[in-house]
Amino acid sequence: MIKTLFVQEFYGLTDESTERELYDKTTFRHFLRYPDKMPDARTIRLFKERPSSSGMDRKLWDAIWKQFNDRGIRIEKGVIQDASHMESDDGKHERKKTGKR
Secondary structure (H helix, E strand, O other): OHHHHHHHHHHOOOHHHHHHHHHHOHHHHHHOOOOOOOOOHHHHHHHHHHHHHHOHHHHHHHHHHHHHHHOOOOOOOOOOOOOOOOOOOOOOOOOOOOOOO
16 A cells, blocks of 8 residues: 555545556556555545554655665656547638638
8 A cells, every 4th residue: 555655646646546547557556566456546545544644644755765765766756648539629610711810
């Protein structure tokens, strides 16, 4: 679940988006070592709420960043883009030419 939060944090995903992307992206499943069952949005939300209510979430992230820094690992946040194809306007609604500009 920590790795799930890691993916969510670095790609700026909501709980629902994280659930969807875990099923969709092979690289995310590989990072999680191909678990038999992916967490759903509710499980992710509940898991995040436990440490954040006590302030442990900040300590956890600080410990993770310290390990990266100690090993010289630099991580930048990423962005997921949707590469859906959409039809463009067919041009039927063009302005009528009046001869004036």
